[in-house]
Amino acid sequence: MxxxxxxxxxxxxxxxxxxxxxxxANAPAYREKEFGIWQSWTWSQAKDEIEALAxxxxxxxxxxGDHVAIIGRNRPYLYWAMTAxxxxxxxxxxxxxxxxxxxxxxxxxxAGVRFVIAGDQEQVDKVLDAQDELPTIDEIIYLDKRGMxxxxxxxxxxxxxxxxxxxxxxxRLEPILKERSAALNADSTCVMLYTSGTTxxxxxxxxxxxxxxxxxxxxxEFDALTQTDSVMAYLPMxxxxxxxxxxxxCYWTGFCVSCPESAETMSTDLREIGATYFFAPPRFFxxxxxxVMIRMKDASALKQWMFKYFMDHAKKVGRxxxxxxxxxxxDRLKYMLGDILMYGPLKNTIGMSRVRVGYTAGxxxxxxxxxxxxxxxINLKQLYGQTEASVYIAQQPDGEVRIDTVGVPSxxxxxxxxxxxxxxxxxEGAFVEYYNNxxxxxxxxxxxxxxxxxxxxxxxxxxxxxxxxxxxxxxxxMADGSMFAPKFVENKLKFFPDILETxxxxxxxETCTAFINIDLTAVGNWAERNNIAYASxxxxxxxxxxxxxxxxxxxxxxxxxxxxxMLSGCQIYxxxxxxxxxxxxDGEITRTRKVRRRIIEDKYADLIEGLYNGATEVATETExxxxxxxxxxxxxxxxxxxxxxxxxxxxxx
Amino acid sequence: MNATAESYVTEDxxxxxxPVMEVKNITLKFGGVTAISNxxxxxxxxxIRAIIGPNGAGKSSMLNVINGFYHPQEGEIWFxxxxxxxxxxxQIAQQGIAxxxxxxxxxxxxxxxDNIMTGRFTHMKTNMLKQAxxxxxAEREESLNxxxxxxxxxxxxxxxxxxxxxxxxxxxxxxxxxxxRALAAQPKLLLLDEPMAGMNVEEKEDMSRFILDVxxxxxxxxxxxxxxMGVVMDISDRVVVLDYGKxxxxxxxxxxxxNQDVIDAYLGVAHD
Numbered sequence: 001m002x003x004x005x006x007x008x009x010x011x012x013x014x015x016x017x018x019x020x021x022x023x024x025a026n027a028p029a030y031r032e033k034e035f036g037i038w039q040s041w042t043w044s045q046a047k048d049e050i051e052a053l054a055x056x057x058x059x060x061x062x063x064x065g066d067h068v069a070i071i072g073r074n075r076p077y078l079y080w081a082m083t084a085x086x087x088x089x090x091x092x093x094x095x096x097x098x099x100x101x102x103x104x105x106x107x108x109x110x111a112g113v114r115f116v117i118a119g120d121q122e123q124v125d126k127v128l129d130a131q132d133e134l135p136t137i138d139e140i141i142y143l144d145k146r147g148m149x150x151x152x153x154x155x156x157x158x159x160x161x162x163x164x165x166x167x168x169x170x171x172r173l174e175p176i177l178k179e180r181s182a183a184l185n186a187d188s189t190c191v192m193l194y195t196s197g198t199t200x201x202x203x204x205x206x207x208x209x210x211x212x213x214x215x216x217x218x219x220x221e222f223d224a225l226t227q228t229d230s231v232m233a234y235l236p237m238x239x240x241x242x243x244x245x246x247x248x249x250c251y252w253t254g255f256c257v258s259c260p261e262s263a264e265t266m267s268t269d270l271r272e273i274g275a276t277y278f279f280a281p282p283r284f285f286x287x288x289x290x291x292v293m294i295r296m297k298d299a300s301a302l303k304q305w306m307f308k309y310f311m312d313h314a315k316k317v318g319r320x321x322x323x324x325x326x327x328x329x330x331d332r333l334k335y336m337l338g339d340i341l342m343y344g345p346l347k348n349t350i351g352m353s354r355v356r357v358g359y360t361a362g363x364x365x366x367x368x369x370x371x372x373x374x375x376x377x378i379n380l381k382q383l384y385g386q387t388e389a390s391v392y393i394a395q396q397p398d399g400e401v402r403i404d405t406v407g408v409p410s411x412x413x414x415x416x417x418x419x420x421x422x423x424x425x426x427x428e429g430a431f432v433e434y435y436n437n438x439x440x441x442x443x444x445x446x447x448x449x450x451x452x453x454x455x456x457x458x459x460x461x462x463x464x465x466x467x468x469x470x471x472x473x474x475x476x477x478m479a480d481g482s483m484f485a486p487k488f489v490e491n492k493l494k495f496f497p498d499i500l501e502t503x504x505x506x507x508x509x510e511t512c513t514a515f516i517n518i519d520l521t522a523v524g525n526w527a528e529r530n531n532i533a534y535a536s537x538x539x540x541x542x543x544x545x546x547x548x549x550x551x552x553x554x555x556x557x558x559x560x561x562x563x564x565x566m567l568s569g570c571q572i573y574x575x576x577x578x579x580x581x582x583x584x585x586d587g588e589i590t591r592t593r594k595v596r597r598r599i600i601e602d603k604y605a606d607l608i609e610g611l612y613n614g615a616t617e618v619a620t621e622t623e624x625x626x627x628x629x630x631x632x633x634x635x636x637x638x639x640x641x642x643x644x645x646x647x648x649x650x651x652x653x
Numbered sequence: 654m655n656a657t658a659e660s661y662v663t664e665d666x667x668x669x670x671x672p673v674m675e676v677k678n679i680t681l682k683f684g685g686v687t688a689i690s691n692x693x694x695x696x697x698x699x700x701i702r703a704i705i706g707p708n709g710a711g712k713s714s715m716l717n718v719i720n721g722f723y724h725p726q727e728g729e730i731w732f733x734x735x736x737x738x739x740x741x742x743x744q745i746a747q748q749g750i751a752x753x754x755x756x757x758x759x760x761x762x763x764x765x766x767d768n769i770m771t772g773r774f775t776h777m778k779t780n781m782l783k784q785a786x787x788x789x790x791a792e793r794e795e796s797l798n799x800x801x802x803x804x805x806x807x808x809x810x811x812x813x814x815x816x817x818x819x820x821x822x823x824x825x826x827x828x829x830x831x832x833x834r835a836l837a838a839q840p841k842l843l844l845l846d847e848p849m850a851g852m853n854v855e856e857k858e859d860m861s862r863f864i865l866d867v868x869x870x871x872x873x874x875x876x877x878x879x880x881x882m883g884v885v886m887d888i889s890d891r892v893v894v895l896d897y898g899k900x901x902x903x904x905x906x907x908x909x910x911x912n913q914d915v916i917d918a919y920l921g922v923a924h925d
Binding site: 148 | 799800804805808810812
């Protein structure tokens with residue numbers, strides 16, 4: 001594979017910043033809602049802020065090649081910190097702000113971080129807690145001054161003080177900064193991102209400027225992103241997607257990135273900003289749909305009738321319209337009427353009126369959820385990617401959007417499937433290496449540049465669309481040799497609004513069984529409507545009526561699983577509703593909310609045994625970790641119920 | 654702690670100044686019932702002062718006396734070195750004393766923002782005519798006050814409920830809004846009547862954090878009534894203990910904890 005030549009004038013972020021500060025000088029680069037008002041910074045202002053911070057960090061002694069950890073919620077200041085670190089020749093390492101102190105300490109230590117830029121006191125505390133084991137940390141810079149007054153400020157610096165220091169020393173420091181920025185090229189490290197770690201410890205993925213700028217350029221072209229687009233930055237800054245959208249594509253195209261006031265105000269802020277380009281995990285779309293459905297149940301009879309009437313029509317013609325297929329005139333007119341009366345106002349309420357391109361990825365999305373958005377005329381598409389690929393491996397072009405595939409290989413990405421069904425790819429976006437971990441690097445990326453994804457899938461004949469079955473590690477065989485793909489069933493179950501999370505077991509066993517996590521919002525609302533009193537999550541989860549309704553959902557899923565010849569063995573025979581929500585703080589799911597099967601299997605071994613030994617209830621005690629790292633335990637007696645299954649169809653030849 | 658000195662610095666680096674308020678020999682009677690009898694204590698600048706006691710001890714009455722809602726039959730209140738004349742509660746609010754209530758007293762149909770804006774009322778100077786004309790002074794005043802209110806909203810992390818009618822909020826958040834309204838008045842002395850009553854552990858932790866932060870960030874002097882002993886002992890600098898309208902203890906949390914009269918009042922004593 002020959003390396004595409006990236007314009008050497010635009011092969012690093014400091015260079016892109018310099019270009020944007022001239023080309024889009026007075027266009028907004030970043031917005032943030034603070035004190036109830038949208039504050040905005042133009043590209044030239046952003047450049048000024050970034051340089052001041054960079055100069056300040058030089059004054060504090062930041063060296064080229066140092067790792068700078070950035071921890072906090074999405075704020076323009078922290079995005080500037082990333083570029084400021086790059087300008088100094090250092091490498092930004094964004095971390096998940098909700099990591100526990102131990103997780104954070106591990107990453108800080110592994111990366112040998114010297115400078116930390118923290119959003120607030122909470123993050124500073126986590127770093128200070130671990131500092132005894134972290135001799136490498138020299139300086140901490142914090143953004144929000146609240147609660148910081150009493151700290152020992154020997155190595156603690158307020159963000160604005162660092163900037164002031166930088167501005168003051170600008171004659172002395174500017175030549176050094178210029179020299180550091182000039183030394184960078186397409187192959188210098190752009191950022192180091194830690195994987196969420198579905199299996200084992202997180203790994204530091206080293207990405208070069210070439211990786212990120214290539215991915216940003218080709219994806220911007222793919223969806224025709226321009227300077228006038230608008231995005232909302234609300235996904236974790238440590239996640240590769242956010243880095244590509246809020247830094248990569250933002251710098252490449254010059255569009256404006258808006259940061260919400262707080263995590264809770266995200267949906268109102270999204271509505272105010274009217275993003276045109278939007279990215280969210282399936283869970284987000286599920287959540288919005290659930291809340292729409294809950295609110296519709298409270299609406300007047302007329303509105304309920306209108307909702308049902310027009311949604312039925314949208315399901316019929318919405319998708320063909322979006323895909324540009326021919327639709328009868330009468331149906332078109334009815335859809336237009338629906339748009340005025342219902343679709344338009346609904347899209348406005350959920351903040352998606354202006355969404356031109358929307359993506360979902362990370363997990364499979366329920367067909368009905370996907371259908372709902374597309375039939376409303378929201379161009380929601382799926383993409384398949386991972387950190388190591390700078391996101392893009394496959395994505396759906398406009399007009400070829402389907403629910404069961406993830407699209408065709410992204411431009412410039414080669415994809416092949418090996419004999420065992422595992423997906424491999426090769427592209428300019430493929431990562432450089434895992435930091436300080438040559439074994440893992442060698443395991444994942446071969447000398448020719450092919451990277452193993454760890455996912456199993458196949459290309460559909462005829463269309464060339466890629467279908468993902470499951471994580472290669474999770475796909476296996478049941479005792480009778482039929483195929484076991486837990487995620488296939490889990491995704492079907494998770495479509496029901498009252499099921500938040502589920503884990504299906506059955507590898508090497510006669511039958512499949514499942515753990516269910518209920519969605520407290522949906523089930524709580526249902527309980528209220530049906531006069532069911534409950535005092536806690538645990539009590540609600542164990543309620544016989546809840547069991548009854550979950551059971552009926554599973555039976556429905558069994559029916560639909562039975563129709564798939566290859567996977568009909570995955571029907572669920574028994575299930576239980578977990579007494580606690582699976583939580584990243586307990587290590588049961590990752591920070592990006594992917595299930596960690598092995599940990600769950602160990603932790604709940606007694607419950608799994610109950611599922612298979614015919615018990616009707618199991619008494620158990622579970623350790624829980626609170627947000628601040630303290631531990632406690634929950635005792636519960638969990639009921640187990642049987643479910644009706646459908647006779648398997650004869651295996652297709 | 655050195656109680657005799659005019660001012661001192663606490664272990665966590667806060668400066669506690671001279672007394673801002675002195676309550677001297679207060680007696681309050683309702684007909685034949687003596688709610689408070691001959692109580693004296695002081696509140697120092699910058700401290701968190703707790704008033705505790707069993708039910709019916711006279712805690713809320715004491716707060717109402719400080720607040721000017723009740724007028725005691727005997728005794729004096731000195732505020733900022735001056736003896737206070739009998740005043741109406743709104744005049745006391747103008748002096749820089751704000752409070753929250755045991756049973757939430759918000760305007761249920763109004764939004765969080767509007768409720769907190771009412772806390773700025775004593776600071777608004779424009780008259781009804783200017784308000785009606787709006788352009789000019791009234792508009793400037795409104796945006797100035799809105800700025801202060803927005804900082805309070807940011808401080809209490811309630812941006813997400815800015816526009817929500819208060820009546821729809823859960824109890825813990827309503828309590829926080831009420832604290833917000835008191836803070837919007839930018840008080841010198843903040844009176845909190847059972848800020849944590851009816852809250853769960855997490856809400857209590859949040860509220861404790863906010864009380865400490867208010868005291869630390871703005872240097873606001875705080876007097877609070879609270880039943881949760883753990884909270885009181887954790888966050889307050891000094892505690893005064895009332896029982897049946899009498900003062901039975903006064904001092905640091907440790908002193909109070911080891912005071913035999915206090916232990917008896919809380920755990921009960923054997924009567925012959």
